[in-house]
Amino acid sequence: xxxxxxxxxxxxxxxxxxxxxxxxxxxxxxxxxxxxxxxxxxxxxxxxxxxxxxxxxxxxxxxxxxxxxxxxxxxxxxxxxxxxxxxxxxxxxxxxxxxxxxxxxxxxxxxxxxxxxxxxxxxxxxxxxxxxxxxxxxxxxxxxxxxxxxxxxxxxxxxxxxxxxxxxxxxxxxxxxxxxxxxxxxxxxxxxxxxxxxxxxxxxxxxxxxxxxxxxxxxxxxxxxxxxxxxxxxxxxxxxxxxxxxxxxxxxxxxxxxxxxxxxxxxxxxxxxxxxxxxxxxxxxxxxxxxxxxxxxxxxxxxxxxxxxxxxxx
Numbered sequence: 001x002x003x004x005x006x007x008x009x010x011x012x013x014x015x016x017x018x019x020x021x022x023x024x025x026x027x028x029x030x031x032x033x034x035x036x037x038x039x040x041x042x043x044x045x046x047x048x049x050x051x052x053x054x055x056x057x058x059x060x061x062x063x064x065x066x067x068x069x070x071x072x073x074x075x076x077x078x079x080x081x082x083x084x085x086x087x088x089x090x091x092x093x094x095x096x097x098x099x100x101x102x103x104x105x106x107x108x109x110x111x112x113x114x115x116x117x118x119x120x121x122x123x124x125x126x127x128x129x130x131x132x133x134x135x136x137x138x139x140x141x142x143x144x145x146x147x148x149x150x151x152x153x154x155x156x157x158x159x160x161x162x163x164x165x166x167x168x169x170x171x172x173x174x175x176x177x178x179x180x181x182x183x184x185x186x187x188x189x190x191x192x193x194x195x196x197x198x199x200x201x202x203x204x205x206x207x208x209x210x211x212x213x214x215x216x217x218x219x220x221x222x223x224x225x226x227x228x229x230x231x232x233x234x235x236x237x238x239x240x241x242x243x244x245x246x247x248x249x250x251x252x253x254x255x256x257x258x259x260x261x262x263x264x265x266x267x268x269x270x271x272x273x274x275x276x277x278x279x280x281x282x283x284x285x286x287x288x289x290x291x292x293x294x295x296x297x298x299x300x301x302x303x304x305x306x307x308x309x310x311x312x313x314x
Contacts, residue, residue, distance in 0.1 A: 095276060102269040107194040109268045113261050123262065131259035133252060134225025139169045139232050161239045164289065168231040168282040175277055176224045185221035189264045196220055196267060216265075223266045223274035229253040230278030238286065253278075 102109075117123050132138060147162025149155060184199035186192060190213065204218040233249035257271035266274075 099269055099272060102272055103195065103267075106196075106267040106269055110188055110261055113258070114264070117262050127259045127262045130252075130255050131225060131263050131265075134223075134227075134229040134256040134260070136169065136173065136224075136228055139165065139228050142232065143169065143235070157239065161235065164239075164282070164285055165232060165235045167289070168235055168278075168285045169228060171285055172227050172231050172278050172281040173224070175281060176222060176227050176274070179222055179277075180219040180224070183221045184218040185267075185270070186218070187216045187220040187265055188261075188267060190214070190217040220266055221270045221273065222277060223257065223260050223270040225260055226253070226257040226266070226271040226274035227278040227281075229256040230275045231282045232278075234279045234282040238282075 117127065143162045143165030145162070146158045146165060150157070150159025150162055181204070182201045184201065184203035186196035186199070188196065191197070198221075199218055204215055230250075230253045233246075233253040236249045237246040253275070257268075257275060260266040260271055261268050
């Protein structure tokens with residue numbers, strides 16, 4: 001093998017994983033035979049692919065967070081920059097394309113990460129710890145702590161961090177649960193086909209579809225843990241603008257996303273959409289609180305329930 005191509009590289013791994021000994025033609029005059037590689041070579045390639053996935057996810061979020069911080073801190077407006085509507089259009093288009101690509105390779109990425117997990121004891125030990133950082137209890141404790149400290153110490157900034165963090169957690173959580181029940185995608189652990197089957201709206205409540213299957217067969221898309229992690233990262237990096245805060249928070253959020261695939265609970269496309277929802281819904285909450293709008297959000301809780309109070313000024 002004398003050339004490097006990500007496309008046939010994935011196909012070669014799939015061939016090895018299924019122990020199928022035949023060649024894949026991927027370009028004119030270029031064929032790859034599965035029996036040319038030893039098991040040891042396959043493991044090295046799986047680790048390499050996994051490392052690249054991890055690195056790309058983290059690098060993308062770090063670059064974005066750095067650019068966001070620089071934009072927020074800049075007082076000079078470049079008139080040659082695209083308008084906000086153009087940026088939104090480009091962002092939406094790019095997100096749709098990238099989501100489609102990730103969905104196409106969901107099974108391949110999942111298989112490679114699972115192989116890495118099975119052959120690396122450290123990954124099996126660290127991944128469950130990282131994935132718990134996306135649990136709702138973690139965010140409630142984190143931002144509840146900020147709010148409590150702000151009240152006790154009369155620290156207005158800490159109080160605002162807690163307020164925005166809790167609001168974004170609740171708003172994004174509602175969105176996630178709605179999308180989960182509308183899409184009805186199977187988790188990797190309950191998948192009946194590569195990439196998981198999409199059962200459609202509220203399939204879990206349909207006895208003909210649900211049967212004895214648990215909720216995990218219908219609530220993969222999008223990833224709630226990833227949404228929660230990126231909502232928290234956005235909140236912290238927006239209030240504490242030092243570069244190391246963005247680097248740290250978005251790195252941890254990206255690791256949470258990858259850990260969800262390693263733990264067999266999500267596909268990588270679930271995590272990508274979850275990251276977008278967590279980030280942009282936090283920005284929406286910030287705009288509703290601090291922007292020039294007649295709508296405001298206020299978290300509320302008592303002994304029996306918790307939620308958000310939506311106020312509209314007329």
